Amino acid sequence: MRAADRLAGASGILNDHWTSGRKLAALPPDLRPHDRAEGYAIQAEIERQSRQPLFGWKIAATSEAGQRHINVAGPMAGRILAETVLPVGGTASMAGNEMRVAEPEFAFRLGRDLPPRPTPYDVAEVLAAVDTLHPAIEIPDSRFADFVSAGEAQLIADNACAHLFVLGAPTSADWRGRDLVDERPRITLRSDTFTGHGRNVLGDPRIALAWLVNELRQLGITARAGQVVTTGTCHPPLPIGSGDVMEADFGDLGRVSVRFE
Numbered sequence: 217m218r219a220a221d222r223l224a225g226a227s228g229i230l231n232d233h234w235t236s237g238r239k240l241a242a243l244p245p246d247l248r249p250h251d252r253a254e255g256y257a258i259q260a261e262i263e264r265q266s267r268q269p270l271f272g273w274k275i276a277a278t279s280e281a282g283q284r285h286i287n288v289a290g291p292m293a294g295r296i297l298a299e300t301v302l303p304v305g306g307t308a309s310m311a312g313n314e315m316r317v318a319e320p321e322f323a324f325r326l327g328r329d330l331p332p333r334p335t336p337y338d339v340a341e342v343l344a345a346v347d348t349l350h351p352a353i354e355i356p357d358s359r360f361a362d363f364v365s366a367g368e369a370q371l372i373a374d375n376a377c378a379h380l381f382v383l384g385a386p387t388s389a390d391w392r393g394r395d396l397v398d399e400r401p402r403i404t405l406r407s408d409t410f411t412g413h414g415r416n417v418l419g420d421p422r423i424a425l426a427w428l429v430n431e432l433r434q435l436g437i438t439a440r441a442g443q444v445v446t447t448g449t450c451h452p453p454l455p456i457g458s459g460d461v462m463e464a465d466f467g468d469l470g471r472v473s474v475r476f477e
Contacts (some may be wrong), residue, residue, distance in 0.1 A: 222247055227261030230374055237312025239361035243370060252292075255372030256435055259295060262375055268298035271444060272325075273432070274354060276376040278448025279416045282383040285317075285453055286371060287364045290416065293431045294376025296444065302382045304430050307475045310354050310458050313379065315357045318338075318474070319449030320403050320412050320464035322396060323352040323383060324422040330429050337433065342426040345439075348386035351387045351401070351466040352446050353474050355380040383444060384472030391469060397420045401466040405454055412450035412464075421447045462471050 217225075227246040233240055240304050242248065263270055276292045277283040283290065302308055310316065325475040327347030330337060357379035360366040371377060399414040418424040424447035429439045439445070456462065463473040 217246060223257050223261050223452055226258045226373060226437040227265070227409060230258070231265050233359040239312075239314060240359060240397045241361055242366065243373070249373050251369055251398070252372055255369040256293075258373035259375050263295050263297070264341070266297045266299065266415070270295055271282055271298040271381075272296040273428055273439070273443065273445045274357060274378050274381070275424055275428050275448045276343045276356065278369070278418045279452070281416075281452035282449055284473060286358075286377065288371065290370065291424070291427060291448070292372050292376040293428055294378040296378060296381050300378065300380050302380055304384055305383060305473050307477050308380050308384065308474050310456070313355070313357045314351070314361065315363065315377065315379075315453075316456055317356065317453035318462050318476075319354045319453050320401050320451055321352045321354055321357065321415070321446045321449055322399075322417065323346070323350040323444050323446040324425050325350065325386070325444050326439055326441050328409065328441045330433075332433045332436050332438065336430045339426045340424050342429050343382055343422060346425070346442075349391045349469065349474040350386050350444070351384035351464055351470045353382040353462060353464055353472050354449070355382075355474070356436075356453075382472055382474045383447065384470045387466075387469045389468040399450075399466065401450060401464050403451060403454065404463045404465070405456070406460055410451055410454065414450055416450045420473075421450070425449055
């Protein structure tokens with residue numbers, strides 16, 4: 217089978233299961249990615265099936281809790297498709313969602329392109345390209361019934377467990393002049409309150425952002441102006457169910473909420 221046919225076949229199966237809400241045990245052996253590079257190649261095919269420009273990027277497993285949750289050794293990049301973005305205060309369907317967790321996150325919108333180059337970008341260079349900071353909530357899910365044992369390559373092919381996403385308004389606070397490591401967003405869910413921490417995101421959300429840009433750089437992909445990068449959960453993934461409402465209060469950085477049904 218030609219490589220292009222393998223990629224298209226794998227991405228087609230994953231996309232069909234995403235749109236229908238069905239789960240699969242694993243990709244067929246002849247279509248299964250063998251490493252991260254093949255996983256990303258399949259993921260790129262999923263983007264081509266979207267009718268809208270790419271909204272942005274997510275990072276899965278930036279915290280130890282997130283890595284344990286899906287049994288991987290480190291972060292993974294995924295695409296945020298425009299059709300998966302919900303309005304603030306909107307409703308997220310739980311139909312077919314097996315992960316059933318939500319994650320409060322720091323998200324950055326880029327103000328200029330960061331194209332591939334031979335040398336890595338440092339954090340300062342990446343931050344200089346950022347336009348705005350936003351509070352966000354990600355609602356991940358996997359197309360694999362047993363996502364814990366699916367393995368890193370298949371989970372990357374599965375768009376790094378991207379599913380639904382809520383982006384808050386851009387903050388008007390001077391976020392560049394503060395240490396995001398020490399930010400402690402307050403999360404309200406089912407009348408319970410939880411406290412997140414910026415350091416849970418690869419030690420610093422800004423480091424996570426730079427990681428994403430450099431991951432794309434190695435794949436030959438430009439992080440484009442206008443795209444949003446959400447950097448991973450600042451609190452261990454919180455279980456959700458139909459009827460729940462989650463609000464993430466980032467203080468003067470803003471608030472974001474979503475309802476589940």
